[in-house]
Amino acid sequence: MLWKGTPNLSLSQRSTYATLPEPLNTQIAQSSQSEVMTLSKIIIVGAGPSGCVLALLLANAGINVELLEASDKLDDSPRASFYPWPAVYELQRAGLLPEVRERGYVVSDGVSWRKVDGTLLARMDISAVPFDRRLHGLPLGKLLQLTREHLDRKSNAKIRYLHRVTNIDQSDASARVFVDTPEGEQIYSADYIVGCDGANSTIRRALFGDDFPGRTWDQQIVATNVYYDISKYGWGQGAFIVDPEYFCLVALLQPDGLYRVSYGETVGLTREEYIARQPEKFRKILPGSPGPEDYKLVTINPYKIHQRCAESFRVGRFLLAADAAHLCNPFGGLGLTGGLVDVGNLFDCLNGIHQGLADDSILDRYSTVRRDMWFKIIDPVSSQNLRHLLQDPDVAMKEDPLFLEREKFSDPEFVASLVTVSDILG
Structure with a gap:
């Protein structure tokens, strides 16, 4: 089934958000x-x-x-x-961009979508995206x-x-x-x-x-920053887990190996309960099924998410x-x-x-x-x-408009035509 409640924007339509x-x-x-x-x-x-x-x-x-x-x-x-090119443009106008690049990094290897067991569903190649229009990280x-x-x-x-x-x-x-x-x-x-x-x-x-x-989502998010060598598993600088229970974002925050891991959780628990559940969540969603002795947790922050104006x-x-x-x-x-x-x-x-x-x-x-x-x-x-x-990842591969275009994700010229990395992250 297609998700309802928002327009089913195509990849090309999504790129219009970057227009100033x-x-x-x-x-x-x-x-x-x-x-x-x-x-x-x-x-x-x-x-x-x-x-x-x-x-x-x-x-x-x-x-x-x-x-x-x-x-x-x-x-x-x-x-x-993470700063897509409309944000990079404003940082440049403010005179900050050269130092943003010195102190942070520019995404070079694309983004992937995976099952909770790490199975690759789709990967997007950004090699042909112009350097100044790639996602910047700081x-x-x-x-x-x-x-x-x-x-x-x-x-x-x-x-x-x-x-x-x-x-x-x-x-x-x-x-x-x-x-x-x-x-x-x-x-x-x-x-x-x-x-x-x-x-x-x-x-x-x-x-x-x-x-x-506006509205508040039913989903609860727990955002963490963690040092863990995810790169050795071939996940690259950015990955999403597609799963109704274990949906997750994993993204490199800074070049020294600090990652952002933001995952879904059960609604209605206390902060202490979310913290207590974190080790098992990491064991389930991160490659290598790490235990607490395998990583250094820097911050953890449970929060609700909203759409409001x-x-x-x-x-x-x-x-x-x-x-x-x-x-x-x-x-x-x-x-x-x-x-x-x-x-x-x-x-x-x-x-x-x-x-x-x-x-x-x-x-x-x-x-x-x-x-x-x-x-x-x-x-x-x-x-x-x-x-x-x-979504159920198997259903998503068959019915979601984003993943129905996944064969084009390996075409660097197609990806470059989208202009902004932020759009492809959706």
Whole structure:
């Protein structure tokens, strides 16, 4: 049977998600230049990857920017982090790409799909994909460290730690946030304030309350980072397990052999129960059936997965981006990619206003275009990416549109025509 609930996008259709939203640049070019508004300052709430990249883009353009971060430091945990070419494009614009490649790696050997016993179902050859359009890998903690190094060299950029936003306010002239700081409550104001403060965004909640339309998946995910020599089993840098119970992603995080292993679990257990079940899960899903003595577990994080999108990414002088604006499941990397493209588009809009090339209405266009991308591409494609894995593998080989095209996966020119590795990961 075919999975229902999302469009059955072909591989070529899936590649369209990588198209950058040209309507934003078009509208900037067509906007009236009669209302020039040089921006004095932008505040970004949340110093995660999207917030930091936006801050760097703004600072590079000469716009003053402040980041307000509730924690006492940037998150340095080795979370999964893979960047398809739309994200690579934004990293390049921010001036980060050469060092991303130095500190991380570029995928060179494709991706495979397997049964839980390791039997190969399909493998995709990426040898003909242009180098700059391949998936790039660098853990988020290292990306944040790199971005902070660049921001620290900017006199017009400031990160304020232990600054937790508690409330918001705005007028026709500015936006304000009320902030708990080590020195007590303070008020910060700016021309615009951007919420990049994650799935539990204070800014989004202040604008919309608890309303965050969408759904929560029935499946539970446990994300782990582990040192284990998977390469000797020929699994390459990325592999998926297709199985309704043991579905899984295995991907190389960094060149020293740290892997991301994200697998499905039973819903409703405690964190302690998930941790206790991890050794048996690894024994079942990893090649070589390893025991705890065979690997070094670095992190383990059980979490629920969602498909959600805020009703607007703009309310007056407040804007939303990345996880504060929308969520999707992690299979295929569309959450992080969508967030980075959000802030790239938002930078273009704010910079257009700053230079007098666009008026304030361009921010309404930002909200419209980015929400449209979520509903038409990010939500259906990421949902389909996960559903590809939640199947009996033998049935999938006979009925799933993705695997019915598997004979073409060995044709490097066909794969190159898809343009972006992120699409083929689904």
